[in-house]
Amino acid sequence: MVHAFNRDTIMGSRLEGKVAIVTGAGQTPGETIGNGRATALLFAREGARVLIVDRDMESAEETAVMIRAEGGECTTLNADVTSETDCRAIADTCIDTYHQIDILQNNVGIGFRDAGITKLLEEDWDRIFNVNLKSMFLTCKHVIPHMRERNAGAVTNISSVAAIASTGMVAYKTSKAGVMALTQNVAMGNARFGIRANCILPGLMNTPMAIEGYARSLGQPREQVIADRDARVPLNNRMGTGWDVAFASLFLGSDEARFITGVNLPVDGGQSIRIG
Ligand SMILES: NC(=O)c1ccc[n+]([C@@H]2O[C@H](COP(=O)([O-])OP(=O)(O)OC[C@H]3O[C@@H](n4cnc5c(N)ncnc54)[C@H](O)[C@@H]3O)[C@@H](O)[C@H]2O)c1
Numbered sequence: 046m047v048h049a050f051n052r053d054t055i056m057g058s059r060l061e062g063k064v065a066i067v068t069g070a071g072q073t074p075g076e077t078i079g080n081g082r083a084t085a086l087l088f089a090r091e092g093a094r095v096l097i098v099d100r101d102m103e104s105a106e107e108t109a110v111m112i113r114a115e116g117g118e119c120t121t122l123n124a125d126v127t128s129e130t131d132c133r134a135i136a137d138t139c140i141d142t143y144h145q146i147d148i149l150q151n152n153v154g155i156g157f158r159d160a161g162i163t164k165l166l167e168e169d170w171d172r173i174f175n176v177n178l179k180s181m182f183l184t185c186k187h188v189i190p191h192m193r194e195r196n197a198g199a200v201t202n203i204s205s206v207a208a209i210a211s212t213g214m215v216a217y218k219t220s221k222a223g224v225m226a227l228t229q230n231v232a233m234g235n236a237r238f239g240i241r242a243n244c245i246l247p248g249l250m251n252t253p254m255a256i257e258g259y260a261r262s263l264g265q266p267r268e269q270v271i272a273d274r275d276a277r278v279p280l281n282n283r284m285g286t287g288w289d290v291a292f293a294s295l296f297l298g299s300d301e302a303r304f305i306t307g308v309n310l311p312v313d314g315g316q317s318i319r320i321g
Contacts, residue, residue: 056116059299061092064143066135068126068184069153070097071104072287075253076267080203081152082108083287084294089117091295093148096139097121126153126180129187136187145195148298149188151181151202154221157258159214170216177220178227185231185242193238200242201297202228203290206313208246221246225309232307241306243297248313249274251284280314 065088072079078086082104085095089112097112097119099105105121112119122138124131139146155176158169181202192198207214208221225244232242249255251271260267275283293312296302311317 057091059091059295059301060088060148063093063147063298064096064139064145065093065148065150065298066096066098066139066146066184066188067150067152068098068124068135068180070095070108071099071101072108073253073257074104075257077251077253077256078287079252079254080247080250080287080290081150082111083291084150084152085119086111086115086117087288087291087295088148088150088298089119090115091299093298094143095119096135096142098124098126098135100125126151126184127175129183132180132183133187135184136191139188140191146188146191147198149184149192149198149200150294150298151184151200151224153177153180154203154205155254156214156217159217161213162215165215173216174220174223177217178223181224181227185227189231189235189240192240193235196239198235198238198240199298199302200228200231200240201294202242202244204228204244204246204309206246206248206311206317209309209317228309229307236306241297241302243302243306244309245290245293245297246309246311246313246317247285247290248311248316249278249284250290251286278314278316279319283314285312285314 067085069081070085072082089095097105102123109119109121120142202224204224205221207218212218228242228244259270289312
């Protein structure tokens with residue numbers, strides 16, 4: 046698996062003293078790094094203590110091993126973010142372990158078995174909405190009271206360019222548009238408590254969920270999926286990586302972004318401005 050980044054050995058301090066929750070910080074198995082794992086690793090490199098949340102514990106533990114191998118500090122938690130009980134446990138575990146929550150990175154998202162409007166099954170619409178949108182309502186519901194107590198905090202929700210671009214995946218698109226609306230609501234409702242909330246809209250990323258996932262569902266070789274997606278990206282005709290989402294997340298989670306709230310930041314190599 047490729048998880049190296051060419052600044053691997055540089056440890057910074059942009060999140061020194063902070064505690065971050067990263068949901069979906071494991072990843073779909075594959076050759077590249079996922080958005081959540083890259084973000085958890087980068088947060089730890091920059092000094093944050095990280096609560097790694099995933100429903101796939103094996104994958105969460107892999108992320109933890111990588112962080113600890115670099116000298117970072119983290120704890121893993123097995124949780125399904127569609128369950129309110131589990132989301133309460135996420136907040137409680139973070140407080141019990143680290144006594145504060147500075148950053149909530151809502152990264153979990155899926156598109157498996159999505160389809161067009163006449164083909165999509167009701168159960169798949171419900172599942173995708175629960176995982177992509179309800180989950181973020183639930184984690185915010187249980188984490189934000191702790192942030193309010195300290196009059197500080199940063200919530201970063203991972204939406205998608207699919208929310209504003211054309212795609213055949215109706216549940217993914219509409220759930221990710223819901224993430225943008227939820228984020229605005231959280232930002233406005235919590236600004237007076239010093240809590241910021243922002244969205245990242247990744248475009249075409251070279252992560253295993255996308256590449257190995259599409260290769261499997263389309264029955265195409267990986268290389269073809271990669272070539273087709275690369276060709277659709279204006280900037281250098283090349284997809285982004287999990288690190289691109291991680292660096293945007295690092296900025297939004299850090300005090301460098303202390304006057305930024307309620308924004309939707311595309312991380313997409315220009316895909317969202319390709320109109321006409
Ligand atoms: N890869 C892309 O091209 C792309 C583009 C736009 C947006 N995104 C978004 O980026 C985010 C991460 O994508 P990725 O490609 O790194 O995916 P990934 O599949 O590698 O990582 C997602 C992780 O979430 C976990 N997860 C799934 N459902 C869960 C649940 N109910 N409870 C707890 N954990 C759960 C999975 O086990 C996995 O480890 C998603 O929100 C996705 O929609 C990705």
